[in-house]
Amino acid sequence: MGPGQKTKDKTYCYKFPMVSVTVDCVIFGWDSDGLHVLLIERGEEPFEGQWALPGGFIRAEEEDLEEAARRELFEETGIRSAYLEQLGTYGHPKRDPRKEHVITVAYVTLVKRDEHRPQGGTDARSAHWIPMERARRKRLAFDHDQILSDAVERLYNKLRYDPLGFKLLPNKFPLRDVQQLYEAAIGHEIDKRNFRKKLLETGLLEDTQEIETDVKHRAAKLYQFNWMAYHKRQAEGWKFDI
Amino acid sequence: MGPGQKTKDKTYCYKFPMVSVTVDCVIFGWDSDGLHVLLIERGEEPFEGQWALPGGFIRAEEEDLEEAARRELFEETGIRSAYLEQLGTYGHPKRDPRKEHVITVAYVTLVKRDEHRPQGGTDARSAHWIPMERARRKRLAFDHDQILSDAVERLYNKLRYDPLGFKLLPNKFPLRDVQQLYEAAIGHEIDKRNFRKKLLETGLLEDTQEIETDVKHRAAKLYQFNWMAYHKRQAEGWKFDI
DNA sequence: TATAATAGTGTTTATTCAACACTAACTTGT
DNA sequence: ACAAGTTAGTGTTGAATAAACACTATTATA
Numbered sequence: 001m002g003p004g005q006k007t008k009d010k011t012y013c014y015k016f017p018m019v020s021v022t023v024d025c026v027i028f029g030w031d032s033d034g035l036h037v038l039l040i041e042r043g044e045e046p047f048e049g050q051w052a053l054p055g056g057f058i059r060a061e062e063e064d065l066e067e068a069a070r071r072e073l074f075e076e077t078g079i080r081s082a083y084l085e086q087l088g089t090y091g092h093p094k095r096d097p098r099k100e101h102v103i104t105v106a107y108v109t110l111v112k113r114d115e116h117r118p119q120g121g122t123d124a125r126s127a128h129w130i131p132m133e134r135a136r137r138k139r140l141a142f143d144h145d146q147i148l149s150d151a152v153e154r155l156y157n158k159l160r161y162d163p164l165g166f167k168l169l170p171n172k173f174p175l176r177d178v179q180q181l182y183e184a185a186i187g188h189e190i191d192k193r194n195f196r197k198k199l200l201e202t203g204l205l206e207d208t209q210e211i212e213t214d215v216k217h218r219a220a221k222l223y224q225f226n227w228m229a230y231h232k233r234q235a236e237g238w239k240f241d242i
Numbered sequence: 243m244g245p246g247q248k249t250k251d252k253t254y255c256y257k258f259p260m261v262s263v264t265v266d267c268v269i270f271g272w273d274s275d276g277l278h279v280l281l282i283e284r285g286e287e288p289f290e291g292q293w294a295l296p297g298g299f300i301r302a303e304e305e306d307l308e309e310a311a312r313r314e315l316f317e318e319t320g321i322r323s324a325y326l327e328q329l330g331t332y333g334h335p336k337r338d339p340r341k342e343h344v345i346t347v348a349y350v351t352l353v354k355r356d357e358h359r360p361q362g363g364t365d366a367r368s369a370h371w372i373p374m375e376r377a378r379r380k381r382l383a384f385d386h387d388q389i390l391s392d393a394v395e396r397l398y399n400k401l402r403y404d405p406l407g408f409k410l411l412p413n414k415f416p417l418r419d420v421q422q423l424y425e426a427a428i429g430h431e432i433d434k435r436n437f438r439k440k441l442l443e444t445g446l447l448e449d450t451q452e453i454e455t456d457v458k459h460r461a462a463k464l465y466q467f468n469w470m471a472y473h474k475r476q477a478e479g480w481k482f483d484i
Numbered sequence: 485t486a487t488a489a490t491a492g493t494g495t496t497t498a499t500t501c502a503a504c505a506c507t508a509a510c511t512t513g514t
Numbered sequence: 515a516c517a518a519g520t521t522a523g524t525g526t527t528g529a530a531t532a533a534a535c536a537c538t539a540t541t542a543t544a
Contacts, residue, residue, distance in 0.1 A: 013255040018256065019300070019302045065331060100256075103263060
């Protein structure tokens with residue numbers, strides 16, 4: 001495996017066939033009508049016109065994988081800091097119909113929809129929030145169906161043991177929204193009293209003394225999740241479990 | 243990203259710098275003195291003479307990632323079928339001191355030590371089972387310290403919700419060995435009666451009617467894990483939890 | 485045959501989980 | 515202003531699960 005050698009016509013040559021590496025992001029958002037995922041309509045071949053996860057080639061020799069994922073996230077959403085987690089790497093030699101072998105490292109990111117400035121990507125692709133049920137019915141480009149379905153499964157499983165769900169909610173939220181998120185995750189209704197009791201018993205939710213506005217009926221109190229306290233408790237060996 | 247073009251002198255040329263992709267395997271084994279990991283002593287630069295995880299370059303354009311991991315596992319252990327799970331991908335541009343960008347996809351595999359024929363790899367590297375505590379004190383090549391420690395954490399966390407621990411034990415085992423494995427995972431002692439009760443209540447452990455031999459004191463019954471029954475129960479929505 | 489080592493076995497108490505229904509607060513329409 | 519509609523907010527009880535706890539049985543060895 002000799003290092004790449006730059007020749008006059010700006011090509012990079014190697015002794016063995018190489019692979020290209022892309023990073024794809026499953027960007028989740030949440031609002032009162034459920035979980036959404038940010039998809040783009042591809043503006044170029046292959047799969048031109050089809051829906052796909054936002055992603056792109058990494059800058060070899062310069063960029064770390066996570067850096068590339070953050071760059072991608074920023075280009076699509078304008079968000080610089082968000083929860084980001086590696087999901088897995090998909091490397092079947094035929095997963096990209098083009099000749100070369102393209103593997104992709106998939107990341108999951110959770111964003112608050114109220115922080116998202118929805119401008120499209122730098123190139124001509126347009127990004128849209130698609131509700132999950134609709135997204136899962138679409139035939140996505142490459143193996144993105146698989147990646148998306150792995151991502152949803154991972155997210156839903158992880159909610160039980162990790163407060164990352166609060167990364168999807170606005171900073172201040174009514175308990176109802178937390179419950180709806182968890183109900184979507186486990187696929188059935190939860191008893192309101194039991195759920196609120198467990199949630200508040202953690203001591204990690206603070207009453208902001210504010211209430212909802214613009215709501216058609218009795219307004220609920222707004223809470224915020226105390227991440228500082230959570231990290232302290234976690235360092236002491238405590239485990240979130242809801 | 244044009245496809246690689248083969249030239250007369252057998253080089254592969256691309257319009258952009260490419261990355262090399264390796265697969266590294268964290269191969270875990272278990273015996274009565276605890277968790278072990280299979281390490282090799284590197285026979286070539288970089289890191290010649292240092293300990294490292296077994297791994298190698300994938301065959302671009304031919305091989306799936308998991309295929310490459312299985313090939314690696316077979317070369318090191320002679321085992322063709324074992325539990326194999328992708329751990330994650332490590333891609334810092336400087337993680338390999340050589341010029342080009344080398345990313346690695348790490349896999350965790352669990353093998354039964356009594357099925358392992360310990361012949362060395364195809365090349366001159368020699369593979370050895372190293373007890374975990376010793377392995378974690380060594381300075382491993384590349385970022386393999388990090389990979390190994392991520393792998394151990396993943397294995398130990400997963401034992402609670404997945405019977406994959408039985409992939410480490412021989413087909414027939416005394417309950418004591420299961421308990422020792424779980425005690426290693428959670429880092430403290432477990433009450434024997436409670437543990438055996440929970441384990442047997444699953445109905446997934448079958449008494450083989452055999453007992454240990456070559457043991458210095460009272461011999462224990464040997465059990466086997468019923469994977470068929472487990473998969474059936476799992477398909478019905480049941481979850482292993484110990 | 486005594487000693488040492490590990491196997492194997494139930495019960496009780498504390499904790500956690502699950503089921504369950506009404507009143508309070510606010511909005512809107514009349 | 516008040517009736518109707520909608521969601522917020524709140525405790526108790528019984529069931530299930532988890533945790534604590536100690537002795538007898540079996541075999542090997544000295």
